Amino acid sequence: MADGTATATFVTHSPATGERIAEHPVDGPEQVSRAVARAREVQKGWAALPASRRRDHLLRWKKALATELDEVARTVSEETGKPAGDAALEVVLTLEHLAWAARNAERVLRRRKVGTGLFTVHQRASLVHRPLGVIGVIGPWNYPVYTPMGSLGYALAAGNAVVFKPSELTPGTGLALARLFDAAVPAHAGLLSVVTGPGSTGDALARSGVDKLAFTGSPGTARTVMAACAETLTPFLAECGGKDAVIVAADADLDATADAVVWGALGNAGQTCAGVERVYAVREVHAALCERVAERAGKLRPGSGAEADYGPMTLPSQVGVVERHVTGAVAAGARALVGGPESVRAPYVAPVVLTGVPEDAAAMTEETFGPVVAINAVADVDEAVERANASRYALGAAVFCGSGRTGAAIAARLRAGAASVNSVLGFAAVPALPFGGSGDSGFGRIHGEEGLRAFTSVQSVTVQRFAPPVALTSFEVPAATRERAVRLARSLHRRR
Template sequence: MTTELIEALTGKDWGLLINGASQAAADNAWDKVYSPATGLAIAQVARATETDVDAAVQNAKAAFVQWAALPGAEREKIIRKATAYVRTQADQIGGLMALEQGKPFAQSRGEVTSSCDLMDYYAAEAVRVEGYVNSTEKSNLYSWVVYQPVGVCGLITPWNYPVSLLSWKLGPAMATGCTVVVKPTEVTPLSPLAFCKALIEGGIPAGVINVVMGDGVVGAALVTHRDVAKVAMTGSTHTGKKIMSAIASQLKKVSLELGGHCPAIVCADADLDLAAEIIVYKGFRNMGQSCSTVNRVYAHHSIHDVLIEKIVSKAQKFSIGDGVLEGDCDLGPMTTAETLQKVERHVADALTKGASLHTGGKKPNGEKYQNGHYYTPTVLSKVSPDMLMMQEETFGPVVPIDSFDSLEEAIDKANDSDFGLCAYLFTKDFATTMRVSQALEAGTVCVNNGAVNTAYAPYEGWKDSGFGVELSRKAIFEYLKTKHIKVGF
């Protein structure tokens, strides 16, 4: 990022986005947003009240009438025009993400453009919401099924991929004719707010997208609002269960993409260079702050030591820096002090209980790292099930490696978790691929690759990892109601 761009993006006041206009909160309250690289405030955003949430929902409700009535082909044109404009703002939106989230500018900018790609994918689905005709029991009866948009949707998004995970929800919601109120996390509100603002500037009608900022109190007001017909949220399992409990009496639609504790099984016949490359990429990218991160590795005892050497060698080559000033570095700081503290706690616990440290396990050396939430990519072996990192999602740049003797043992270890989001398998044998991929208790299984999130395939968490589907054509039905029409002549 250039100095000019940094200066242009910092020190601003960002209001709520309601009915296409920026405005202060009803009580004029503001929250500061901080840089994880320096610990300094970079901007402040309006903190919504319940009155502001209601105003956002009512404007979305009013806009729903016309937006839902548009032909799908017209919505597709409007969305594509808007995303084309957003791409021209990718430097600014990506810059805000690098400032507030910590990932390098090149990765932040790429998240913005890939989010536009996903929005376009769903725009194309706007014309493919198809019903069907039934055969009936009498010749004078006609029966058909149609799908209609649910209405106003409350979208609650996290800080690790603040724009990408918003697009997963915004794309199908808008394509089907829904209107939305977005509540980004208070940690990284700037880039999703700027993304939504750019969509409106690009032609999305006022009121179709509204954004309110604030903490869990604001989120609770949104999800329990009587005029919010559907809630979509990505975040922790704990928060997801609180949302389910809060809306149980309202019986509204809900989809939740929650935590993971993803295993990787590396078989004796695996391509070890490929396995190490993908494990390192999935384990450390975005500082390990991803629900689909490789959280634990199970390597066959015959290749265990060699695999560790390859993983350590790759981990030690990562460059770490301020993602704003060093936009092409591999890793930036962790986003929050709390996540850094959890990583330190998990590593200390593992070492106390007998784990071996091969690399990392500390903040990087150097004055420039002292004020930020930095941590070196860490590889551990001799881990055991009683260690915290083998039970909980670390959500940081740590790869613990255990061994196994038989496939049954590997499967049992991989499935020994309350989570079931993603799993990884490395083998050259087709029979092993079929056997293990069927046995793994996860919504997504990647064999010899790490591309867990693809627009064309459903992404569903099993067990405590989620409720409902995101991505793929199936996700649009999370934003639709089913109607059966039966007519006698």
């Protein structure tokens, strides 16, 4: 929690039962400012450590998270409503990413020599990635450990301190991450600090003077936060969700495709930024795929018990969005293969599978973020690619076909930041792959080498090795000498 006394508090509740979970402070500008100032002081010692020492500290944090996995997963499950097993898998995937960041930061960010040109042969050139300082992170509620760790772990591995504002729906999860860090790395306690509160706390963080802000949330909120960052030219990284499409070719394994579509669309109650929301299947296999998806989806049940396949809608207001999309699609002529408007029974939404949804319906153009999937028929893969790319979102995608090579060629045509062939969300489980999108899905990348570099600044350095034969950067150079150099350069560059 941030230093200082907050003037107000807020209470979190179980999405499944509405029962009170905990009370947390609403941190305002003063508390946020103190957290940033403290982080800036602690960061100096962290940045001065050899990369190998930072790696060892982060691996101790990873070990602490693994040791306390059940407790962290319990907190995630309590605050989001997702089944305990799903919460545990989220923590496991998080551990993979933290381990990769810790072990690869030194290799990715170390000083690197670069070549010089004809007129700079007397120089030795290099570049180095330096930590930015203090990174502000505004996290989401749907994956409150895995998603922010793409910024938290990678920023720390790059030598920064972090001030983290978790979603007001999942503050306990954020506090647990910071508590375990301090316990694992007591010499650098406060390097990862947490401020809690609603949007106003996030606004204060954006205006606090952090050296970069990483945000996950809706495009509308991203624009608001980005505008605050713009006032001080604070760099901004945004991951804003998606309307991810799946393309199904005529030679796809339909059983495997249906299994992947159902999991990608309905897992976590559909509350996945890169989850499956649209499916474009070529006409020859459309009916058969619909049948298989409907059969599998029809067996799933939401709930809060151990037997539930997924949990409630974590954000109460999202229930209305889902209902509007489903009702609008059916009214516009779509056919419900599973469920329909009656599936919405807050706080739960039973599986909904639609087909024949008009492309201009909200269910095809806006992010639904619920357990709903639309499967439309297309004439061929070309039409599928065209429709997939028509969205203003461009986060993830998937292609199912008989040949992996053909699938990769189709994926290369998609306007998506990440794509999987013959699986869904395969890229999310590979720590070395960067993740992010464009358009209303945001910009910038987390994860992988690009994710480490995203939290650094590049410094270019030249060291003169010897005096140049012709010192062109001097007023003492005769005009005739400069003219000869220009003629030589022109002659060389006119050659192919």
